[in-house]
Amino acid sequence: MGRLFGTDGVRGRANADLTPELALAVARAAAGVLADRDGTHRPVAVVGRDPRASGEMLEAAVIAGLTSAGAEVLRVGVLPTPAVAHLTAALDADLGVMLSASHNPMPDNGIKLFSRGGHKLPDAVEAAVERGVSLHPDHSRRAGDVGHRPQGRDVGRVVDVPDAVSRYRDHLLSAVPDSLAGLTVVVDCAHGSASHVAPELYRRAGATVHVIGASPDGWNINDGVGSTHLGPLQAAVVEHAADLGVAHDGDADRCLAVAADGSVVDGDGILAICALALHEAGRLRGDTVVATVMSNLGFHHAMREAGVQVATTAVGDRYVLEALRARELSLGGEQSGHLVFLEHATTGDGLLTALMLMGRMAATGSSLAELAGVVRKLPQVLVNVPVTDRIAVSESDDVARAVNAVEEELGTAGRVLLRPSGTEQLVRVMVEAPTQEQADAVAHRLAEVVAAV
Numbered sequence: 001m002g003r004l005f006g007t008d009g010v011r012g013r014a015n016a017d018l019t020p021e022l023a024l025a026v027a028r029a030a031a032g033v034l035a036d037r038d039g040t041h042r043p044v045a046v047v048g049r050d051p052r053a054s055g056e057m058l059e060a061a062v063i064a065g066l067t068s069a070g071a072e073v074l075r076v077g078v079l080p081t082p083a084v085a086h087l088t089a090a091l092d093a094d095l096g097v098m099l100s101a102s103h104n105p106m107p108d109n110g111i112k113l114f115s116r117g118g119h120k121l122p123d124a125v126e127a128a129v130e131r132g133v134s135l136h137p138d139h140s141r142r143a144g145d146v147g148h149r150p151q152g153r154d155v156g157r158v159v160d161v162p163d164a165v166s167r168y169r170d171h172l173l174s175a176v177p178d179s180l181a182g183l184t185v186v187v188d189c190a191h192g193s194a195s196h197v198a199p200e201l202y203r204r205a206g207a208t209v210h211v212i213g214a215s216p217d218g219w220n221i222n223d224g225v226g227s228t229h230l231g232p233l234q235a236a237v238v239e240h241a242a243d244l245g246v247a248h249d250g251d252a253d254r255c256l257a258v259a260a261d262g263s264v265v266d267g268d269g270i271l272a273i274c275a276l277a278l279h280e281a282g283r284l285r286g287d288t289v290v291a292t293v294m295s296n297l298g299f300h301h302a303m304r305e306a307g308v309q310v311a312t313t314a315v316g317d318r319y320v321l322e323a324l325r326a327r328e329l330s331l332g333g334e335q336s337g338h339l340v341f342l343e344h345a346t347t348g349d350g351l352l353t354a355l356m357l358m359g360r361m362a363a364t365g366s367s368l369a370e371l372a373g374v375v376r377k378l379p380q381v382l383v384n385v386p387v388t389d390r391i392a393v394s395e396s397d398d399v400a401r402a403v404n405a406v407e408e409e410l411g412t413a414g415r416v417l418l419r420p421s422g423t424e425q426l427v428r429v430m431v432e433a434p435t436q437e438q439a440d441a442v443a444h445r446l447a448e449v450v451a452a453v
Contacts, residue, residue, distance in 0.1 A: 004133060005126040007316045011101055011110035014054035018109050020061035022133075026111055027065030027097060029132025033125065034095040034115050035071060042156070043071040046091060046114075048084040048164075049099035050193045050251045053218035054109045058099050062111070066097070067156030068149065076164035078216075080193040080252035082349035083168040085118035089346065090167060100193070103228050103249035106221050118346040119325075120318050169201050172352055175344040178359040181206035184242040185358065186258075188233040189214040190226025192250035198351055205355060206362075210240045221250045227337055227350075234262040243361065244368045246354040247337075253317075254337035255350035257357060259369040268299040269372040270357055271333040274341075276374065277360045278331055279308055283343070290323045290332025290340075292316070297415055297432050298377040306374075315419070317348045378414060379436040381443040383429045385450045390420035393427050393453050402449040406431070406442050414439070416446065 004010055010026055012018040027045075035043030045066045049055035055078075063073050074091055076084065081098045088096030096114035104110075113121050113129070121129070150156070161167075185207050189195040195214040202209045212232055213225035225232055227247040237245040237258045245258035257265040271291065278284035288309040291299065295312075303310050311327065313319040317340065320332040324342045333339035338348035345352055361368060387393055399418070406416050414433040421428060429446050433439035 004130045007318065008102065009110050009112035011104070011108060013107055014052070014058065014109040018058070018111070020057055023058045023061040023111060024065035024068075025133045026129065027062040028069045029129050030095055030097070030113055031066050031069035031071045032132055033128045034113070035069070043069070043095075044074065044091070044093040045071045046074045046076060046084055046088045046093045046096040047099075048076040048079045048081075048087075048097070050221065051078050051191070051195070051216035051218055052099075052101070052106055052109055052221055052250075054107075055099045058109055058111070062097050062099065063158055067158065069156065070150035070154050071156045073156060073158045074161050075158055076161045078193055078196070079164060079168065080197060080349070080351060081112060082253055082345055082347050082352070083164070083193075083197070085114050085347045086168055086171055086345065087118075087161070087164060088114045088116070089118035090171070091161070098251065100251035102251050102253065103190075103222055103226065106219055106223065114347075120321060120347060122322070165197055169197065169204070172201060172355060173204060175341070175352060176205060176355040176359045178362045179206040180358050180362050183244070183358055183362055184208040184210070184240065186210045186212065186233060186236045186240055186242045186245040187214075187354075188212050188225055188227075188236075188245065188247040189252075190222050190248055190250050191216040191220040192222065192226065192248065192252060194248040194252035194351065198248065198252065198354070201351060202354070202358070205358070207358060210236065210242065212236050226250065227254055227256045230256065230258065230264055234258050234264070238262050244358070246357070248350045249337075252350045253348040255339070255353040255357070256337040257354075257368060259372065260367060261369065263369065265368060265372045267333055267335040267337040267339065268296050268377070269375050270337065270353060271295075271331070271339055272299055272302050272375045273360055273371045274339065274353070274356050275303065275308055275331055276306055277356070277363075279306060283330065284308065285328060285330040288327070288329050290320050290329055292320065292334050293417055293419070294335050294430065296335070296375070296377045296380055298375050302375045321347065378432040378434065379439040380430065380432045381439040383443050383447045384421075385427045385429055385447045387425055387427050387450065387453065389453075390425060390427060393418070393450055394420060396453045399449055399453060402446055406446060409442070416442070418446070418450070
């Protein structure tokens, strides 16, 4: 059986790669691995989803898998992924299940799992869940018949949680001490999970709120709006003369921003703003922020000038989280807009990020552009190079020599990163240099060497 879990749960085309049978199997296996096995109480699982039409089908399958394993299901409905993580902890559940494909298009869907306390699963636990899902001769993955199947009163039940939204909203409001009164924000909810949470949240925090992308119909999630399509938000910010815009993705675990003039502030800029806020308040643990290898060199320069160290991880918010927990740090994030405030959340939370960003603007009286100006970004070029063998590229002497030559050429003024895709036969060539022309030329020169392997 091929690897079931990717960098963020199980993901695929709904009802093709990700079938109801597979969803049931994963849920049943997860209950067996993650549930408290001391026999003193019935396992409890929180289940939420984004508004995708396929989420209704997969939710039913997941609930069937959990209840067939004897788990009590707390169904929270359509909510952001970080809300499911928070409620898993707040409701003292053994596991949480979120059905979402995040920023992916509507036909996709996914299963994200959380352990007790609302934490994403480490590799070893994912592997244990995967072992509980067996491949049968019909090539469908489903849970094996190993182990006890509850019957009668031992079969799990389903309970709806009517105050799930208010619990999550109140938790976020308690994390932000500064009123947002006087700020005008446009929020793009990507026709996703944030649609019925974010606008009211920001209003209760004191901001004047204009809303786009908040009419989910099951099919329009991420369709031309949200954090992967910033054009409509940029136009709306200028039209409403707003102080800023914030863009979420389908499950609202990320946040990107737009300044008053329509310019984009990415995850590096937001992370820098929030890191400096915590640093000045003496609340940035270890005076260290966690970022991935994709963060712009300008971010590193800005942090060094401010006396903040940067711990670097592989790409993926799970690796950011692992570093935060292992080193007992408080803040980390990705260029894509996943930020983790470990003092308040166990996973990336786009709504919390937006509140923290606006709180910094309100506290300082500074514009978003002024705050983001601390990061002087170097021109960055990313080229996806199709290859026949990613491993051969990583072992190629020709590629190594080309990379060494580029690194010598750039010195400390730039950098180069070659990163094989985790899911496709691609090698991503990323180059940063003092000028756009040099970055373009170097990136395409390296891409030609990679493609020739």
